[in-house]
Structures are given as C-alpha cells and as structure tokens.
Amino acid sequence: MKERILVTGSYGQIGTELTLQLRQIHGANNVIATDITPAPEALEQTGPTRYLDVTDPRQVTALVVENKITTIYHLAAILSGNGELNPQQCWNVNMNGLYNILETARRWKVRQVITPSSIAAFGPDTPKEHTPIDTILRPTTMYGITKVAGELLNEYYNQKYGVDARSLRFPGIVSHETEPGGGTTDYAVDVYVKAVAGEPYDCFVTENTTLPFLYMPDALNALLELAAADESKLIHRTFNITGFSASAGEIANSVKARIPSFECRFIPDFRQIIAESWPRSIDDQDARQEWGWKPSFNLDAMSDDMISKLKEKNGAVA
Numbered sequence: 001m002k003e004r005i006l007v008t009g010s011y012g013q014i015g016t017e018l019t020l021q022l023r024q025i026h027g028a029n030n031v032i033a034t035d036i037t038p039a040p041e042a043l044e045q046t047g048p049t050r051y052l053d054v055t056d057p058r059q060v061t062a063l064v065v066e067n068k069i070t071t072i073y074h075l076a077a078i079l080s081g082n083g084e085l086n087p088q089q090c091w092n093v094n095m096n097g098l099y100n101i102l103e104t105a106r107r108w109k110v111r112q113v114i115t116p117s118s119i120a121a122f123g124p125d126t127p128k129e130h131t132p133i134d135t136i137l138r139p140t141t142m143y144g145i146t147k148v149a150g151e152l153l154n155e156y157y158n159q160k161y162g163v164d165a166r167s168l169r170f171p172g173i174v175s176h177e178t179e180p181g182g183g184t185t186d187y188a189v190d191v192y193v194k195a196v197a198g199e200p201y202d203c204f205v206t207e208n209t210t211l212p213f214l215y216m217p218d219a220l221n222a223l224l225e226l227a228a229a230d231e232s233k234l235i236h237r238t239f240n241i242t243g244f245s246a247s248a249g250e251i252a253n254s255v256k257a258r259i260p261s262f263e264c265r266f267i268p269d270f271r272q273i274i275a276e277s278w279p280r281s282i283d284d285q286d287a288r289q290e291w292g293w294k295p296s297f298n299l300d301a302m303s304d305d306m307i308s309k310l311k312e313k314n315g316a317v318a
C-alpha cells in the first residue's frame with residue numbers, strides 16, 4: 001500500500017532529518033512536512049510543506065483528510081527546558097496536540113501514529129541505573145507529566161479503538177543538522193558546536209551529571225524500525241531505547257581529545273534539577289527483543305562523526 005505520511009513538528013531537531021529520510025524512502029510528494037514556523041530550505045525544496053498548529057483540531061483533520069494520510073509521525077512538542085519556562089503552553093501543545101492527532105486517526109482511520117516519548121517520563125523516585133520500561137513514573141516536570149499521560153493516551157487509543165499507536169522513550173538526542181529545541185540535554189549538542197567553532201563552552205549541568213544519549217542516525221533508525229515492526233510481535237506500545245550513557249565531563253573530554261584547545265566550564269542552571277530527576281542509564285532489552293533494536297554509535301564514534309560533520313558544515317559556510 002502506498003504510504004501518505006504526515007510529519008508534525010517537522011522543522012525541529014528530529015523532524016528535519018526524519019522528513020528528509022522519509023522522503024527518500026516513500027517519495028518526496030508522499031511526505032508532508034508541517035510546523036508553525038517558516039519551513040527550512042532543505043524541506044521546502046524537497047517536497048510539500050504546510051502550516052499546521054496541532055492544537056487546532058480543525059487544521060489537523062483538514063490536513064489528514066485532504067491528503068489521505070495513512071501514517072503520522074507526531075513530533076510537535078514543547079521540550080523539557082522550555083516546558084518549565086511555560087508549563088501551560090507545554091500542556092496545551094503536548095496533550096491537546098496528541099489528543100487531536102489520535103482523535104483524527106481514530107475518526108479517519110489513519111493506519112499508524114508514531115510519537116516520541118522521553119526519559120522525562122521517569123522521575124526522581126525511578127531507579128536510576130538500567131531503568132526498565134515498567135517502573136515508577138512520577139515525573140516532576142510538566143514535560144514529563146505530558147509524556148506519561150501521552151504514553152497512556154496512545155495505549156488507550158490502541159486498546160479501545162485499534163489505532164496502531166507506537167512510542168519510544170528517547171534519551172537526549174545529539175545531532176548536527178538542526179539546533180535542539182530547548183531540552184535539558186541540549187548541552188551535549190552545544191559542546192560540539194562551540195568546540196568546532198573554536199570557542200569555549202559554559203555547560204549548564206555539572207561535570208558528573210550522567211544521562212543516556214542517542215546519536216541522530218540511531219534515533220532515526222529507531223523510529224523507522226519501530227514503525228516497520230511486525231505488530232503481532234509487539235508486547236509493548238511504548239519502548240525504552242538508549243545508545244550510551246555519559247557524564248557531561250566525559251562528553252567534554254571526548255571533545256577535548258579531538259580538539260585539544262577546547263575549554264569547558266560547568267555552571268549549572270535550572271536544568272540541573274531536571275537532569276538529576278532522570279535515569280543515568282536505560283534498560284532497552286524489550287525493544288531489542290520485540291523489534292530488533294540495536295544502536296550503532298557509542299560516545300567516541302559519535303564524537304568522531306559530530307566533529308567531522310560540523311567541520312564540513314562550517315567549511316561550507318566559510
């Protein structure tokens with residue numbers, strides 16, 4: 001069956017790269033990139049782009065019906081850092097947006113809905129090491145609250161209405177293509193950007209703050225592989241996944257090993273408390289067993305690739 005794909009929040013850190021990859025797989029005209037900001041050139045020049053505010057149910061339904069959408073990658077969201085600065089907006093976009101997507105999927109028989117969740121679904125009472133899927137979910141951020149509620153809403157629409165809703169709890173995503181959108185792990189991107197630009201960096205968490213991470217090529221594979229997974233083999237609807245865990249100091253040292261002149265200071269701000277409420281490492285064995293999840297990048301492989309891609313990009317600009 002020909003797929004007709006809608007990506008929401010398409011111009012963000014994950015959406016920009018995911019949309020380009022989906023266009024290569026399914027054909028440019030079958031992947032509609034949507035967001036509420038002006039489209040980046042890379043997406044505007046390679047296929048259809050539309051304005052879509054996911055908090056408006058009429059806009060969501062009109063776009064899905066007019067374009068005969070079969071699959072939705074729902075990425076529109078307000079992330080953890082920005083969510084704490086504006087919790088009301090975070091609730092509105094993350095919860096009402098997801099509700100509008102799932103309701104439209106139910107009413108118009110959209111075949112599949114893929115929505116990222118986050119390690120922010122966990123909280124300070126969650127076991128910190130090798131955190132399993134089924135554990136204490138008592139987040140202390142509005143973002144985390146919307147992620148837990150969103151996971152449950154996805155599962156409800158699957159069980160009650162048969163919507164093929166699937167979700168992944170992403171750890172911090174590191175990438176070089178599009179700037180991160182206001183999350184607690186943005187420092188793990190900024191550190192590379194500053195180092196390659198020849199500038200020092202003030203990291204907003206302490207040196208020993210350890211979190212799980214995933215490099216973007218692995219994150220994109222995870223979304224595509226989960227979408228393609230044989231439904232009869234899925235026991236869960238929400239999965240833990242991870243690439244590797246590293247402290248902010250270890251990431252900075254990995255950069256310094258490749259760019260010896262790089263200097264990093266650690267000056268924690270309000271995001272330190274958010275980072276401390278999340279697990280240090282994740283158990284992703286269910287994803288491995290149910291749909292063959294396996295990451296390719298560890299910290300050093302990621303550092304090599306990030307630095308070489310950012311150097312290429314800076315060279316192209318210069």
Ligand SMILES: NC(=O)c1ccc[n+]([C@@H]2O[C@H](COP(=O)([O-])OP(=O)(O)OC[C@H]3O[C@@H](n4cnc5c(N)ncnc54)[C@H](O)[C@@H]3O)[C@@H](O)[C@H]2O)c1
Pocket residue numbers: 008009010011012013014015034035036037052053054055074075076077078079093097115116117118119169170171172173174179180181182183185
């Ligand atoms: N990047 C990470 O490290 C990370 C980690 C865990 C989970 N996630 C999840 O992955 C998904 C995508 O994250 P991202 O990093 O690409 O985020 P991002 O902030 O880079 O992009 C989100 C996009 O949503 C758009 N948006 C905001 N309000 C909207 C609205 N009302 N209607 C339509 N679009 C709207 C923004 O303009 C932005 O382009 C989110 O669900 C996020 O929670 C990301």
